[in-house]
Amino acid sequence: xxxxxxxxxxxDLRKWFEIRRGFLSSKVSYxxxxxxxxxxxxxxxxxxxxxxxxxxxTTLGKTIIRLYEPNGGRIIFQDRDVTHLKANDLKWYRRMxxxxxxxxxxxxxxxxxxxxxxxxxxxxxxxxxxKEERAxxxxxxxxxxxxxxxxxxxxxxxxxLSGGQLQRVAIARAIILEPRLLVADEPVSMLDxxxxxxxxxxxxxxxxxxxxxxIYITHDLATTRFFxxxxxxxxxxxxxxxxxxxxxxxxxxxxxxxxxxxxTPEPNPENRNRFKQVPPGEPPALIxxxxxxxxxxxxxxxxxxxxxxxxxxxxxxSGHWVKCWLYERSEGK
Amino acid sequence: MGWLKTGSPKxxxxxxxxxREVLSYKSAVAGIVILLFLIGLSVYTVVxxxxxxxxxxxxxxxxxxxxxxxxxxxxxxxxxGRKLPRTITVSLGEKASEVLREDGTLSVSWVIHFNxxxxxxxxxxxxxxxxxxxxxxxxxxxxIRPDGDEILLKKHTLRRPDDRLYLSNDLGLELRLERxxxxxxxxxxxxxxxxxxxxFSEYSQDPRVLKGLYGMRFETALxxxxxxxxxxxxxxxxxxxxxTDHLRRPLIIGLLWGTPIAMSFGLTTALLxxxxxxxxxxxxxxxxxxxxxxxxxxxxxxxxLPFLPILILLTTFYxxxxxxxxLSVVVLSIFSLGIKGTRxxxxxxxxxxxxxxAQAYGASNMRLILFYVIPKIMPPVVPGMxxxxxxxxxxxxxxxxxxxxxxxxxxxxxxxSDAQTNGAFYKGMYYWVLEPAFMLILTAxxxxxxxxxxxxxxxxxxxxx
Ligand SMILES: Nc1ncnc2c1ncn2[C@@H]1O[C@H](COP(=O)(O)OP(=O)(O)OP(=O)(O)O)[C@@H](O)[C@H]1O
Ligand SMILES: [Mg+2]
Numbered sequence: 001x002x003x004x005x006x007x008x009x010x011x012d013l014r015k016w017f018e019i020r021r022g023f024l025s026s027k028v029s030y031x032x033x034x035x036x037x038x039x040x041x042x043x044x045x046x047x048x049x050x051x052x053x054x055x056x057x058t059t060l061g062k063t064i065i066r067l068y069e070p071n072g073g074r075i076i077f078q079d080r081d082v083t084h085l086k087a088n089d090l091k092w093y094r095r096m097x098x099x100x101x102x103x104x105x106x107x108x109x110x111x112x113x114x115x116x117x118x119x120x121x122x123x124x125x126x127x128x129x130x131k132e133e134r135a136x137x138x139x140x141x142x143x144x145x146x147x148x149x150x151x152x153x154x155x156x157x158x159x160x161l162s163g164g165q166l167q168r169v170a171i172a173r174a175i176i177l178e179p180r181l182l183v184a185d186e187p188v189s190m191l192d193x194x195x196x197x198x199x200x201x202x203x204x205x206x207x208x209x210x211x212x213x214x215i216y217i218t219h220d221l222a223t224t225r226f227f228x229x230x231x232x233x234x235x236x237x238x239x240x241x242x243x244x245x246x247x248x249x250x251x252x253x254x255x256x257x258x259x260x261x262x263x264t265p266e267p268n269p270e271n272r273n274r275f276k277q278v279p280p281g282e283p284p285a286l287i288x289x290x291x292x293x294x295x296x297x298x299x300x301x302x303x304x305x306x307x308x309x310x311x312x313x314x315x316x317x318s319g320h321w322v323k324c325w326l327y328e329r330s331e332g333k
Numbered sequence: 334m335g336w337l338k339t340g341s342p343k344x345x346x347x348x349x350x351x352x353r354e355v356l357s358y359k360s361a362v363a364g365i366v367i368l369l370f371l372i373g374l375s376v377y378t379v380v381x382x383x384x385x386x387x388x389x390x391x392x393x394x395x396x397x398x399x400x401x402x403x404x405x406x407x408x409x410x411x412x413x414g415r416k417l418p419r420t421i422t423v424s425l426g427e428k429a430s431e432v433l434r435e436d437g438t439l440s441v442s443w444v445i446h447f448n449x450x451x452x453x454x455x456x457x458x459x460x461x462x463x464x465x466x467x468x469x470x471x472x473x474x475x476x477i478r479p480d481g482d483e484i485l486l487k488k489h490t491l492r493r494p495d496d497r498l499y500l501s502n503d504l505g506l507e508l509r510l511e512r513x514x515x516x517x518x519x520x521x522x523x524x525x526x527x528x529x530x531x532x533f534s535e536y537s538q539d540p541r542v543l544k545g546l547y548g549m550r551f552e553t554a555l556x557x558x559x560x561x562x563x564x565x566x567x568x569x570x571x572x573x574x575x576x577t578d579h580l581r582r583p584l585i586i587g588l589l590w591g592t593p594i595a596m597s598f599g600l601t602t603a604l605l606x607x608x609x610x611x612x613x614x615x616x617x618x619x620x621x622x623x624x625x626x627x628x629x630x631x632x633x634x635x636x637x638l639p640f641l642p643i644l645i646l647l648t649t650f651y652x653x654x655x656x657x658x659x660l661s662v663v664v665l666s667i668f669s670l671g672i673k674g675t676r677x678x679x680x681x682x683x684x685x686x687x688x689x690x691a692q693a694y695g696a697s698n699m700r701l702i703l704f705y706v707i708p709k710i711m712p713p714v715v716p717g718m719x720x721x722x723x724x725x726x727x728x729x730x731x732x733x734x735x736x737x738x739x740x741x742x743x744x745x746x747x748x749x750s751d752a753q754t755n756g757a758f759y760k761g762m763y764y765w766v767l768e769p770a771f772m773l774i775l776t777a778x779x780x781x782x783x784x785x786x787x788x789x790x791x792x793x794x795x796x797x798x
Contacts, residue, residue: 065693067689067692091695094693095694095695097693098693098694099689099690099693101686101690102686103686106685106687107686107687107690108687108690109687109691109704109705109708109709111708111709120691120694120696121694124694124695124696124700125694125695170690173690173694174694177694
């Protein structure tokens with residue numbers, strides 16, 4: 001990987017939420033929602049963040065686009081350290097990044113027309129000066145997400161559109177400033193099954209055409225297959241496994257990844273049996289977690305070491321990292 | 334909090350839609366009509382009676398000397414079914430005769446006439462002299478009744494060029510008139526013969542107005558250079574549209590000027606307290622943290638502070654004018670409990686995804702508050718503001734009533750206060766209290782009707798009530 005094509009680098013990124021317990025108590029605890037994530041994303045590539053609810057996917061996504069300020073580690077964007085950007089620099093970073101949220105119905109101010117919603121980013125960044133040019137941009141963005149004829153949609157209010165249409169508008173809004181990086185946080189999980197594929201296909205096409213870096217957050221490993229080059233498997237604030245999507249799907253190494261794969265509805269009866277490998281349970285509380293492998297309490301293959309020490313990331317195969325003591329010996333290779 | 338739901342269908346958006354909806358409420362239309370009337374009245378007042386003049390006139394006793402004291406409004410006749418006396422003013426005018434006497438002085442006389450066709454006696458008779466002289470002249474004044482009888486009213490020595498003769502207070506005259514009545518009807522009449530009754534009644538047991546052409550003759554001796562003029566004012570018992578008070582001031586001026594004062598006071602305080610409360614509540618809810626804590630504590634303290642006593646205290650310490658009152662009311666009202674509601678709404682809105690989306694595309698806090706949060710919380714705020722106007726109008730009236738109002742401006746509360754201190758109800762001068770009260774209630778109703786309709790529009794659940 002040369003620095004040229006590199007879009008985003010995360011180095012040991014942490015986002016801990018501070019919580020105070022009790023009235024007037026000065027004792028502070030932390031919810032370690034993102035606890036040491038390292039990853040590199042190239043220009044025009046998509047990475048899937050996969051994990052159970054509460055594993056810190058959203059927090060990581062929001063930290064990357066600096067809706068949250070990290071507590072530790074670094075975010076390098078286009079060779080520029082954006083970890084603690086302020087004011088105008090942060091505003092620049094906002095233009096370079098976009099966000100598509102999970103809930104399309106809540107993503108728009110109900111008192112704005114679609115036109116106004118799309119115009120807002122342009123007004124804020126003042127990238128286009130004249131009104132006509134702004135309108136042109138807005139219409140072009142609507143065309144880009146296939147909401148045509150654009151005049152039919154531009155002057156409607158959000159409540160007049162369906163979930164799928166709103167999500168298209170949300171995508172239009174996210175790309176209208178021509179960002180380089182897009183975070184899509186479960187963009188289809190609240191939509192009707194019939195439109196999910198359409199929206200995902202639309203996102204994928206846009207990503208390829210605009211050479212966008214995309215961080216695609218999902219519960220569902222199955223959709224990552226045709227959506228992303230890379231996959232990160234998250235559990236309790238840690239990245240448990242990262243590799244090419246194809247590689248992870250074909251050759252899952254971490255017991256958690258395997259559990260996730262079996263939890264994914266698959267017609268293949270062979271996979272159904274594997275479901276039993278993971279005992280039921282909840283992800284651990286992230287408030288001051290113990291220094292062990294965070295998956296160990298639920299892991300069917302855990303041994304002594306797993307309960308005592310947190311494993312580092314081992315490169316089990318070329319470009320395939322696993323945070324699991326089972327793969328310690330492959331380190332020697 | 335139906336208006337907060339994202340995606341809840343809005344039947345009509347924008348100002349036009351709201352206006353159309355407001356007009357679909359008959360009560361709101363009535364409110365708007367009253368409001369337009371009050372606004373029209375305010376504009377008319379401000380244009381036709383400039384404030385300095387109004388204040389000047391309201392405070393001077395001289396300006397109203399030709400008005401009757403405590404006169405009822407003219408339209409009160411409709412209830413009595415009798416023609417009540419208006420004020421009649423007659424000037425001396427041309428001399429009737431002028432004779433040069435041996436000592437070089439002139440013997441002069443004037444005769445004036447006026448018709449009296451009312452069903453009641455006048456309230457007062459005053460002769461206003463306007464003269465210049467070397468030696469104080471003595472003026473003999475005679476009263477000529479329609480039946481031809483002539484009565485000497487007074488031999489009056491002018492003390493000053495602008496001397497006044499208060500005939501009603503003349504006890505000697507009263508006594509002579511009483512004796513005249515006794516001799517005419519043969520016994521004591523059934524009523525106290527006041528000057529007015531003695532001069533205007535038929536010679537009868539009970540007082541009965543003798544209608545017809547009355548006359549007065551003035552006789553005097555003047556030096557050649559002397560000038561004498563006089564105005565006889567026979568005061569009625571009714572005056573104008575609104576009557577007069579104990580200082581002969583026409584209440585209409587107070588009532589008229591009370592309108593713009595009450596409206597601007599009510600609207601300004603409502604607007605300021607609502608807007609500032611909105612801003613403070615929004616800051617509290619949006620920024621949270623220390624600012625929020627401080628604001629919330631102030632609100633809680635403010636809530637237990639007794640509003641009126643503090644206001645009274647303030648107004649006793651400071652020179653009170655309407656502006657100071659307005660400021661005090663605003664300061665005491667902005668940290669109202671309403672802030673808590675705003676704060677909670679803002680906190681709720683802050684957690685909506687569209688705010689986060691806007692942050693992600695770079696919207697500043699300022700922009701978020703102005704364009705994303707405030708418009709969302711405006712719908713319940715506007716009707717609330719309009720509904721709060723009457724409260725402030727009544728507050729100003731109440732303060733005036735307690736004697737804590739602006740001492741110079743004629744306001745409705747001041748009129749009621751005057752009426753109270755002069756025992757208006759006790760003396761049967763109901764108009765004095767009822768007129769300003771009517772204006773107050775009219776204003777309150779106008780705003781309440783509009784506010785209620787708006788409230789129903791933004792909160793459709795109320796429609797069923
Ligand atoms: N603002 C916050 N303050 C405190 N704790 C938080 C905050 N946001 C998230 N958390 C906690 O951080 C952890 C990770 O949350 P996050 O929303 O990132 O998970 P997620 O993987 O996106 O889950 P889901 O799939 O349900 O969206 C959770 O335990 C959550 O309770
Ligand atoms: Mg999430």
